Amino acid sequence: MSRAMKDRLIWAVTFLVMLIICLPGLWVVLSAFRTNGEILTKPAVWIPQNLTLDNFRAIFGLGENVLAIPVGSYFLNSLVISVTSTVLAVMIGMSGGYAFARHRFPGKSGAFLWLMLSRTVPGIALSLPLFILWSWIGLIDTKLGVIVVYTAINVPFTVWLTEGFFRQVPRDLSEAAQIDGCTPWQAFWKVEFPLARSGIASAGIFAFLTSWNEYALASQLTRSTDSKTLPVGLMDFTAQFTIDWAGMCAMAVIIIIPALILTFLVQKHLIAGLTFGGVKG
Amino acid sequence: MTRLRRYARDHAVPLALLSPAVLVILLVVLLPLLFSFYTSFSNYRLIRPDSLWDWVGFRNYLRVLGDGDFWSAFGRTVLFLTVALNLEMLLGLGLALMVNRITWGQRTMRTIMMFPMMFSPILVGFQFKYLFNDTIGLVNNALQSLGLASEPIPFLVDRWLAFAAIAFAEIWMSTSIFAILILAGLFAMPKDPIEAARVDGCSNWQVFRHITLPFLMPFIYIAMTIRSLDVARAYDIVDVMTGGGPAGRTELLWTLIARTAYDDARMGRANAMAYFSILLSIFFTWFFFRKLMAARRHLGAF
Amino acid sequence: MAEVTLRKIVKNYGALEVVHGIDLDIAHNEFVVLVGPSGCGKSTTLRMIAGLEEVSGGEIAIGGRVVNTLPPRARNISMVFQNYALYPHMTVRENLGFSLKIAGRPPAEIEKATDEAAAILGLADYMDRTPGELSGGQRQRVAMGRAIVRHPDVFLFDEPLSNLDAKLRTQMRVEIKKLHQKVKTTIVYVTHDQVEAMTLADRIVIMKDGHIVQTGTPLEVFERPANTFVATFIGSPPMNLVDGVVAGGEVRFAGDASLPVPPAFRGRVQEGQRVTYGFRADNLMPAGHAMTGIGETADIDLTIALAEPLGAETILLSELAGVEIQGKMYNPRAVAAGERLSCLLALDHAHLFDAETGASLRT
Numbered sequence: 001m002s003r004a005m006k007d008r009l010i011w012a013v014t015f016l017v018m019l020i021i022c023l024p025g026l027w028v029v030l031s032a033f034r035t036n037g038e039i040l041t042k043p044a045v046w047i048p049q050n051l052t053l054d055n056f057r058a059i060f061g062l063g064e065n066v067l068a069i070p071v072g073s074y075f076l077n078s079l080v081i082s083v084t085s086t087v088l089a090v091m092i093g094m095s096g097g098y099a100f101a102r103h104r105f106p107g108k109s110g111a112f113l114w115l116m117l118s119r120t121v122p123g124i125a126l127s128l129p130l131f132i133l134w135s136w137i138g139l140i141d142t143k144l145g146v147i148v149v150y151t152a153i154n155v156p157f158t159v160w161l162t163e164g165f166f167r168q169v170p171r172d173l174s175e176a177a178q179i180d181g182c183t184p185w186q187a188f189w190k191v192e193f194p195l196a197r198s199g200i201a202s203a204g205i206f207a208f209l210t211s212w213n214e215y216a217l218a219s220q221l222t223r224s225t226d227s228k229t230l231p232v233g234l235m236d237f238t239a240q241f242t243i244d245w246a247g248m249c250a251m252a253v254i255i256i257i258p259a260l261i262l263t264f265l266v267q268k269h270l271i272a273g274l275t276f277g278g279v280k281g
Numbered sequence: 282m283t284r285l286r287r288y289a290r291d292h293a294v295p296l297a298l299l300s301p302a303v304l305v306i307l308l309v310v311l312l313p314l315l316f317s318f319y320t321s322f323s324n325y326r327l328i329r330p331d332s333l334w335d336w337v338g339f340r341n342y343l344r345v346l347g348d349g350d351f352w353s354a355f356g357r358t359v360l361f362l363t364v365a366l367n368l369e370m371l372l373g374l375g376l377a378l379m380v381n382r383i384t385w386g387q388r389t390m391r392t393i394m395m396f397p398m399m400f401s402p403i404l405v406g407f408q409f410k411y412l413f414n415d416t417i418g419l420v421n422n423a424l425q426s427l428g429l430a431s432e433p434i435p436f437l438v439d440r441w442l443a444f445a446a447i448a449f450a451e452i453w454m455s456t457s458i459f460a461i462l463i464l465a466g467l468f469a470m471p472k473d474p475i476e477a478a479r480v481d482g483c484s485n486w487q488v489f490r491h492i493t494l495p496f497l498m499p500f501i502y503i504a505m506t507i508r509s510l511d512v513a514r515a516y517d518i519v520d521v522m523t524g525g526g527p528a529g530r531t532e533l534l535w536t537l538i539a540r541t542a543y544d545d546a547r548m549g550r551a552n553a554m555a556y557f558s559i560l561l562s563i564f565f566t567w568f569f570f571r572k573l574m575a576a577r578r579h580l581g582a583f
Numbered sequence: 584m585a586e587v588t589l590r591k592i593v594k595n596y597g598a599l600e601v602v603h604g605i606d607l608d609i610a611h612n613e614f615v616v617l618v619g620p621s622g623c624g625k626s627t628t629l630r631m632i633a634g635l636e637e638v639s640g641g642e643i644a645i646g647g648r649v650v651n652t653l654p655p656r657a658r659n660i661s662m663v664f665q666n667y668a669l670y671p672h673m674t675v676r677e678n679l680g681f682s683l684k685i686a687g688r689p690p691a692e693i694e695k696a697t698d699e700a701a702a703i704l705g706l707a708d709y710m711d712r713t714p715g716e717l718s719g720g721q722r723q724r725v726a727m728g729r730a731i732v733r734h735p736d737v738f739l740f741d742e743p744l745s746n747l748d749a750k751l752r753t754q755m756r757v758e759i760k761k762l763h764q765k766v767k768t769t770i771v772y773v774t775h776d777q778v779e780a781m782t783l784a785d786r787i788v789i790m791k792d793g794h795i796v797q798t799g800t801p802l803e804v805f806e807r808p809a810n811t812f813v814a815t816f817i818g819s820p821p822m823n824l825v826d827g828v829v830a831g832g833e834v835r836f837a838g839d840a841s842l843p844v845p846p847a848f849r850g851r852v853q854e855g856q857r858v859t860y861g862f863r864a865d866n867l868m869p870a871g872h873a874m875t876g877i878g879e880t881a882d883i884d885l886t887i888a889l890a891e892p893l894g895a896e897t898i899l900l901s902e903l904a905g906v907e908i909q910g911k912m913y914n915p916r917a918v919a920a921g922e923r924l925s926c927l928l929a930l931d932h933a934h935l936f937d938a939e940t941g942a943s944l945r946t
Contacts, residue, residue, distance in 0.1 A: 014379055018393055024408045024453070025396065027419050031411070044422035096302035103295035106288070115302065116570070118310045120562040122513030124535045125555035128542050129313035129320065132327075152309030155302050157510075172668035175635050178655040179662045180682035180729070190685075194672050213401030215517040216535075220543070231403040235521065245411060252404050259399040267395055 032249035055250035074233035085150035093158025101166035119156035123216030165199025321552035341553035373459025406521035466500030502573035509565035585736030593640030618780035619790035661730035669714035811941035836904035845933040857938035867910035
């Protein structure tokens with residue numbers, strides 16, 4: 001095979017792969033702007049006749065055909081829960097990651113392993129006892145209940161990522177800062193924190209995405225508009241007798257947009273975060 | 282006692298720094314798991330709270346072990362994970378090697394590759410439920426419009442087609458983790474050993490087999506470790522795509538636990554099953570973590 | 584006034600003791616170099632003075648004030664690290680001014696102090712660069728500048744030149760010496776390089792295995808080494824050491840070779856005592872190539888195994904009683920391997936050590 005042929009083949013395959021990655025998402029986005037009537041038509045209508053914002057108006061309770069599903073509250077719940085649990089997980093995880101990166105103590109590697117193993121417990125398996133315990137202490141169907149759980153499941157990964165980044169910061173720097181007159185606390189915030197910032201940022205993004213996208217636990221621990229998150233809310237559509245495809249697509253768009261923006265903003269850090277933590281032992 | 286106090290005094294700072302992390306995990310993971318471990322030895326049903334004290338010993342475990350539905354779900358789960366993880370790894374490797382060869386538009390390609398990573402599993406499930414729907418799905422519509430199929434294909438109803446559809450969704454979602462990490466490995470790879478191998482007379486394939494691949498192994502194992510941390514995300518996909526049905530044909534271990542616990546309200550038995558799922562997850566993570574550590578030591582030679 | 588006093592300083596990590604009760608008095612404005620092979624406890628000692636390591640036992644005082652429990656920031660010291668430890672996210676100016684900013688000094692004062700330091704070290708042109716944009720020597724200067732801006736009581740240097748190439752190292756050595764003359768502060772300097780120690784120090788402290796082996800001016804430790812370890816560690820090439828037995832005013836070696844007991848040791852050794860005879864290559868030279876006025880000499884015939892011409896002098900490798908020894912030929916001529924030369928040993932610069940303990944028999 002000639003070189004030019006080979007190059008063309010690679011391009012063709014690449015294009016196909018990119019199509020498979022992009023097409024499903026794009027199709028969902030497109031459908032969010034179509035009417036259910038057009039989606040259900042047989043034989044299929046390929047070129048949309050009239051694009052509309054009605055689906056978005058409906059799920060936010062605007063316009064004529066008001067939907068029974070309070071997506072606005074779900075969105076707010078998701079935001080409050082994700083942001084709060086992310087902030088908590090980053091603070092707790094950073095503190096732990098620093099301890100692992102900078103201090104020596106017996107039982108360290110064992111502690112690290114146990115921390116990571118706690119992350120492997122399947123959400124659904126964890127939801128069983130949490131469902132009962134949270135019911136007993138009144139945390140079921142509250143934002144606080146979900147926040148606490150999300151914080152805990154995000155801590156191990158945050159510890160892992162920040163530990164890798166703190167280890168990249170030479171120990172000398174903190175010592176130099178302390179000789180320059182800093183307290184250990186000042187040395188951390190003025191020297192080590194700024195240098196590990198990109199790692200901490202990527203840990204935060206991962207925590208946010210995990211919380212924002214989580215379903216298995218939330219589906220059991222939330223019941224009402226007080227605490228239901230967007231992924232759980234998406235299932236409201238299927239609970240009805242007929243599936244409102246266009247509405248679901250519109251809601252899917254609402255779920256994916258914040259995650260998308262966030263990821264593109266920090267994609268560079270994300271990759272560095274994942275590899276640093278793991279390879280550079 | 283004094284030894285413990287001495288340990289606490291000598292390592293006060295790291296212990297203080299670690300304590301919030303330990304505390305929150307103790308409270309939200311370990312304590313509930315101890316409770317569920319107890320529950321798995323009781324006849325606890327959600328609708329009869331006092332049954333929590335109804336100690337039944339190993340009965341739940343024996344029931345689960347003697348349950349054909351459990352074993353078929355368990356087998357299907359292991360099969361599903363094996364197929365999905367292997368294909369994700371191979372496709373991710375192929376994708377990374379491909380993108381690595383492309384010079385024009387590489388950055389755009391990398392960005393697009395990250396796309397599925399930020400999708401909620403529940404969204405991935407919904408997306409493919411929509412695409413594979415037998416009446417209005419894009420796939421069936423396309424096949425029919427192109428005249429490749431006269432009848433709609435029941436992607437989500439047939440036993441093996443549904444399994445394949447779910448696996449496709451899972452692979453679509455997770456291949457990018459492998460591709461991105463392996464690509465990062467390819468970027469970090471030193472050029473000297475490759476050139477040395479070429480001088481020594483290696484063919485392209487031999488260079489890949491003996492130089493590139495060993496260097497990439499740690500990156501592959503990181504991806505595997507990260508992936509195996511939440512293999513149970515597949516629950517979300519299955520729940521929205523088929524709900525484990527029809528008639529339990531796509532039931533995975535996790536959907537079976539959910540059904541037993543919440544629909545049948547048999548908490549005790551569901552918890553017994555949950556322990557099998559936890560062990561499965563720990564096994565996968567531990568396995569790849571060990572491989573990662575070994576590969577990392579090996580990489581030190583580079 | 585900032586003299587530094589160490590009293591019975593001990594450091595242990597768990598059961599492992601790495602510094603075993605060190606006593607040391609460092610005078611105000613003195614330049615003291617701690618030197619020794621790696622693992623001898625010199626860096627640990629320095630880090631204890633800095634407050635970066637906890638003191639396990641004993642007492643450290645700076646300027647008469649016991650500082651054992653004070654954190655580094657309260658000791659009014661500054662330190663230059665082996666890897667410079669410059670803050671990579673700050674410019675040179677910010678690096679220099681960081682300590683004053685932390686101390687809450689007014690901006691005008693910070694600016695004045697940083698400009699002053701920059702002028703002393705020739706950094707004025709790089710003030711707005713970050714450390715990543717500097718060469719090794721420039722980084723080294725910034726690290727020193729950061730140390731001098733706050734006018735500390737004591738400067739600590741932890742192997743500051745070990746990451747530089749040979750040429751730059753020589754150059755920076757001169758700069759450090761000049762800096763000490765300019766800023767007149769007590770300096771404690773750690774290195775494993777005996778040349779650095781010799782050239783920089785007012786006083787050298789030689790350490791081994793967590794003990795101080797000898798303290799003295801560079802010339803003292805060179806000319807009157809306390810034991811065979813110092814004799815071989817200080818000076819290049821290392822001192823020649825040959826074991827022998829005292830017999831009738833001579834030291835007899837294996838075979839039939841012998842050398843007279845050096846004048847300084849006469850009356851300090853007994854007949855039949857087992858000793859180690861030590862002399863430097865500088866003091867063993869072929870007859871006719873010797874310097875004048877070298878005092879009492881002994882004749883010794885040597886077969887040359889190898890000659891290493893260095894230009895101004897040639898190092899001669901030979902053998903005495905089965906031990907490889909080195910001599911020096913000044914005003915050299917070509918020497919062939921196997922050539923037999925009659926040589927002179929300057930006995931005033933020869934030493935005797937106890938064969939068992941290695942301690943000098945001078946006292």
